Amino acid sequence: MEHYNMNLTLKVWRQKNNQSAGSMESYQVKDISSEMSFLEMFDVLNEQLIVAGDDPIAFDHDCREGICGQCSMHINGRAHGPWTNNTTCQLHMRAFKDGDTIVVEPWRSKAFPVIKDLMVDRSAFDRIIQAGGYISVNTGNAVDANSLPIDKKDADNAFMAAACIGCGACVATCKNSSAMLFVSAKVAQLAQLPQGQPERESRVLNMVAQMDKENFGNCTNTYACEVECPKGISVSNIARLNREFLTAGLSTEE
Amino acid sequence: MSFDSKIPAGEMNEKWNDYKGHVKLVNPANKRKLEIIVVGTGLAGASAAASLGEMGYKVKAFCFQDSPRRAHSIAAQGGINAAKNYQNDGDSVFRLFYDTVKGGDYRAREANVHRLAEVSSAIIDQCVAQGVPFAREYGGLLSNRSFGGTQVQRTFYAAGQTGQQLLLGAYSALERQIALGNVTMYARHEMLDVVLIDDKARGIIARNLVTGELEKHFGHAVLLCTGGYGNVFYLSTNAMGSNVTAAWKAHKKGAFFGNPCFTQIHPTCIPVSGEYQSKLTLMSESLRNDGRIWVPKKKDDNRKAIDIPEEERDYYLERRYPAFGNLVPRDVASRAAKERCDEGYGVGTTKLAVYLDFKDAIVRYGKTEQGKQGITNGSVEDAIKLGKAVVEEKYGNLFEMYDKITGENPYEMPMRIYPAVHYTMGGLWVDYELQTTVKGLYAMGEANFSDHGANRLGASALMQGLADGYFVIPYTLGNYLADDISTASIPTTHPAFEATEKAVRERINTLMNIKGTKTVESFHKRLGKIMWEKCGMARNAKGLQEAIVEIQELKKEFWSDVKIPGEINSMNPELDKAGRVADFIELGELMCKDALDRNESCGGHFREESQTDDGEAKRDDVNFSYVSAWEFKGESNWQLNKEPLNFEIVKPSQRSYK
Numbered sequence: 042m043e044h045y046n047m048n049l050t051l052k053v054w055r056q057k058n059n060q061s062a063g064s065m066e067s068y069q070v071k072d073i074s075s076e077m078s079f080l081e082m083f084d085v086l087n088e089q090l091i092v093a094g095d096d097p098i099a100f101d102h103d104c105r106e107g108i109c110g111q112c113s114m115h116i117n118g119r120a121h122g123p124w125t126n127n128t129t130c131q132l133h134m135r136a137f138k139d140g141d142t143i144v145v146e147p148w149r150s151k152a153f154p155v156i157k158d159l160m161v162d163r164s165a166f167d168r169i170i171q172a173g174g175y176i177s178v179n180t181g182n183a184v185d186a187n188s189l190p191i192d193k194k195d196a197d198n199a200f201m202a203a204a205c206i207g208c209g210a211c212v213a214t215c216k217n218s219s220a221m222l223f224v225s226a227k228v229a230q231l232a233q234l235p236q237g238q239p240e241r242e243s244r245v246l247n248m249v250a251q252m253d254k255e256n257f258g259n260c261t262n263t264y265a266c267e268v269e270c271p272k273g274i275s276v277s278n279i280a281r282l283n284r285e286f287l288t289a290g291l292s293t294e295e
Numbered sequence: 296m297s298f299d300s301k302i303p304a305g306e307m308n309e310k311w312n313d314y315k316g317h318v319k320l321v322n323p324a325n326k327r328k329l330e331i332i333v334v335g336t337g338l339a340g341a342s343a344a345a346s347l348g349e350m351g352y353k354v355k356a357f358c359f360q361d362s363p364r365r366a367h368s369i370a371a372q373g374g375i376n377a378a379k380n381y382q383n384d385g386d387s388v389f390r391l392f393y394d395t396v397k398g399g400d401y402r403a404r405e406a407n408v409h410r411l412a413e414v415s416s417a418i419i420d421q422c423v424a425q426g427v428p429f430a431r432e433y434g435g436l437l438s439n440r441s442f443g444g445t446q447v448q449r450t451f452y453a454a455g456q457t458g459q460q461l462l463l464g465a466y467s468a469l470e471r472q473i474a475l476g477n478v479t480m481y482a483r484h485e486m487l488d489v490v491l492i493d494d495k496a497r498g499i500i501a502r503n504l505v506t507g508e509l510e511k512h513f514g515h516a517v518l519l520c521t522g523g524y525g526n527v528f529y530l531s532t533n534a535m536g537s538n539v540t541a542a543w544k545a546h547k548k549g550a551f552f553g554n555p556c557f558t559q560i561h562p563t564c565i566p567v568s569g570e571y572q573s574k575l576t577l578m579s580e581s582l583r584n585d586g587r588i589w590v591p592k593k594k595d596d597n598r599k600a601i602d603i604p605e606e607e608r609d610y611y612l613e614r615r616y617p618a619f620g621n622l623v624p625r626d627v628a629s630r631a632a633k634e635r636c637d638e639g640y641g642v643g644t645t646k647l648a649v650y651l652d653f654k655d656a657i658v659r660y661g662k663t664e665q666g667k668q669g670i671t672n673g674s675v676e677d678a679i680k681l682g683k684a685v686v687e688e689k690y691g692n693l694f695e696m697y698d699k700i701t702g703e704n705p706y707e708m709p710m711r712i713y714p715a716v717h718y719t720m721g722g723l724w725v726d727y728e729l730q731t732t733v734k735g736l737y738a739m740g741e742a743n744f745s746d747h748g749a750n751r752l753g754a755s756a757l758m759q760g761l762a763d764g765y766f767v768i769p770y771t772l773g774n775y776l777a778d779d780i781s782t783a784s785i786p787t788t789h790p791a792f793e794a795t796e797k798a799v800r801e802r803i804n805t806l807m808n809i810k811g812t813k814t815v816e817s818f819h820k821r822l823g824k825i826m827w828e829k830c831g832m833a834r835n836a837k838g839l840q841e842a843i844v845e846i847q848e849l850k851k852e853f854w855s856d857v858k859i860p861g862e863i864n865s866m867n868p869e870l871d872k873a874g875r876v877a878d879f880i881e882l883g884e885l886m887c888k889d890a891l892d893r894n895e896s897c898g899g900h901f902r903e904e905s906q907t908d909d910g911e912a913k914r915d916d917v918n919f920s921y922v923s924a925w926e927f928k929g930e931s932n933w934q935l936n937k938e939p940l941n942f943e944i945v946k947p948s949q950r951s952y953k
Binding site: 091162171187 | 342346349361362363364365367370379381420421423424425426428434437453459460466467468470473474480505532535569571572573574577765814816858860861866
């Protein structure tokens with residue numbers, strides 16, 4: 042792979058805290074290597090800002106290997122930037138060329154208020170899980186793991202849904218700020234496993250109720266979420282969520 | 296200060312049962328009155344907080360991430376060991392115990408390891424009950440794979456995302472307890488000190504990372520589940536936020552630090568590409584099953600890998616270790632790569648890399664496929680095509696990850712790899728009950744030193760984190776709290792809370808008022824460089840002595856010239872980082888002291904003075920069969936306490952892979 046260096050203009054959303062109004066600010070970075078990751082380019086910019094006596098740009102990040110789900114930048118109009126099935130931390134600078142202008146914003150959603158600059162509050166996702174994204178089994182209650190055979194197809198489908206990293210790109214990219222892909226991934230995982238059957242109906246009803254309470258929008262089937270999901274979670278999970286929700290709604294005793 | 300490992304008497308395989316049968320219990324009415332602080336929400340912390348909440352204790356859990364689901368346990372790829380013997384291949388609790396003690400190069404405590412092996416089976420049961428989607432066979436039963444250092448298939452996995460799925464299982468159990476009101480969660484909070492009252496841990500001071508406010512929290516006991524300290528090397532496979540601060544504060548308040556120099560360097564990571572590099576990415580160890588590792592025979596050979604003919608390649612692992620070849624343990628493979636690069640045979644722009652080549656595997660698999668399809672006169676080109684498909688099925692996600700990071704296609708040209716810091720076996724010294732030398736202060740998971748000796752086997756970190764949280768602490772904590780039921784909650788207006796908070800506040804003020812010229816990051820990089828070069832894969836007395844002086848100088852410079860922007864009373868990630876780096880600097884010094892004391896080679900710790908004639912590690916059981924438990928005595932001043940290791944069951948022998 043040939044390496045090259047580039048000079049870039051960055052337009053970045055700056056916002057002091059969730060009380061203040063934000064604005065786009067422009068920055069120049071020079072001699073950025075095509076081998077750097079996108080966040081390492083931000084590290085370089087932040088070092089520049091600190092040395093110059095300015096406030097560095099706050100952004101969420103932790104594992105930098107595409108699995109913790111903490112990084113969350115909207116880059117040139119796309120959640121996690123131009124590469125598909127990718128997180129911001131795994132985006133590398135060879136996706137850009139010398140002289141480019143890159144626009145970076147936080148996730149935009151009423152349910153994800155900005156904390157500072159590019160950091161948002163995604164605790165709504167935790168509260169949705171609290172509403173039912175689990176199987177109620179206390180430690181020590183389990184039977185032998187192999188006493189519960191599970192069809193490989195169901196296990197594989199459950200795993201694919203469980204691959205969600207909770208980053209919120211689906212919400213950020215949806216014109217309605219819908220959290221349906223996130224919610225459906227957990228509902229679909231547990232609905233396809235025998236362990237998930239006892240709470241199957243209450244789970245979907247409670248999680249959807251919490252989702253609505255958190256100010257997420259509705260799903261209008263644009264499939265944008267699937268396109269931007271770093272883990273390729275399928276929108277077919279949303280179809281399953283809808284079926285689960287309807288069935289539960291019809292059969293519930295309340 | 297007490298220094299008793301509290302290993303129960305009796306036969307090895309009866310100790311834990313016996314302990315459980317006689318341990319003190321806390322009745323449900325009293326549990327409701329007892330408050331427990333859990334710091335860190337990875338596998339150990341989340342499983343502990345959830346289990347203790349279920350039992351009826353009032354739990355407060357803290358993490359610095361924005362959600363407990365993001366702790367770095369999530370990044371573990373390979374799997375989790377358990378002595379289920381589902382494959383009928385002769386596995387047992389004893390074998391898992393034996394492999395772990397041997398793999399740790401006889402520097403772990405036998406009784407702890409045996410307990411770990413005993414509870415391993417229940418972990419898998421618990422995780423499956425939670426809905427963790429482990430890989431399965433067509434018959435619907437759980438699938439296993441083999442992993443380094445063992446001869447049985449005991450590793451359970453969920454593709455290359457086992458850590459993620461286990462953490463999400465523990466996280467969901469934790470969120471359920473939060474919803475039930477048994478656990479209160481404090482995300483984006485960092486513990487900055489532990490509060491002691493009458494020599495017992497009674498709470499913590501935490502900084503709210505969003506507002507910058509300091510908070511005081513009371514607990515009848517404090518559990519540190521804060522992970523490892525690999526980031527002392529600046530570059531590691533750890534997450535950016537992984538740090539030693541909570542453990543270090545505990546250490547400075549009286550908790551001994553066990554075996555700080557025992558770090559694991561993983562042989563197959565993507566190499567550093569430049570000065571800007573912020574972290575390293577692991578490529579699963581499983582790649583060594585099929586990849587051949589080589590460097591050019593000629594120094595400074597700048598030809599492309601594919602232009603270097605077969606006879607000019609040095610398959611150095613196969614040459615040095617004919618019996619194990621490319622499958623030697625992690626520490627051996629790492630040192631051999633370093634040796635070649637140090638001698639000038641490294642590849643790539645930085646020359647700090649070796650090749651991991653799948654060409655032969657692709658051809659071999661391709662020919663097998665041709666055989667299966669009855670093709671007798673197939674061309675090599677066709678074989679390569681078929682072989683690539685087989686390799687893709689086995690390692691597709693890893694190859695894709697490599698391609699994403701480097702922009703190179705590993706099906707066409709060999710991967711470049713280099714060793715990187717991955718895990719720290721050392722940590723807070725704990726007794727059999729996971730209690731540190733401070734009463735009421737516990738350490739679990741990677742944060743403690745206990746089970747892996749001088750080298751951890753693959754797929755054992757996840758096992759230990761969940762063992763501690765689900766199946767050990769729920770018993771051992773009760774043994775302590777049973778004597779504490781009459782202690783009412785102590786208000787945080789108590790002078791000890793006020794004094795500790797004041798000290799934390801003053802330290803933050805001091806840091807902010809330095810107003811120097813150099814960034815926190817620049818100090819961290821320099822520390823990492825010293826540690827990597829002088830306390831990394833190979834260590835010697837001269838280098839370690841130099842490192843200690845250099846670190847002391849770096850510390851002085853840090854405290855007089857660090858530049859931290861922003862404000863105290865608002866979100867300030869640079870300030871958070873400054874506190875962590877300041878602690879890493881102090882830890883770095885202790886690690887060098889520990890490495891200097893241990894004039895033997897064992898596991899991941901290689902002292903150049905202690906090697907065989909042909910350059911292999913030489914352990915010294917006569918002089919070093921002990922756990923180093925360091926006691927903080929003041930600035931740059933530690934006292935070494937030794938916990939002798941007695942091997943009743945697994946008799947130490949020298950490892951050989953020739």
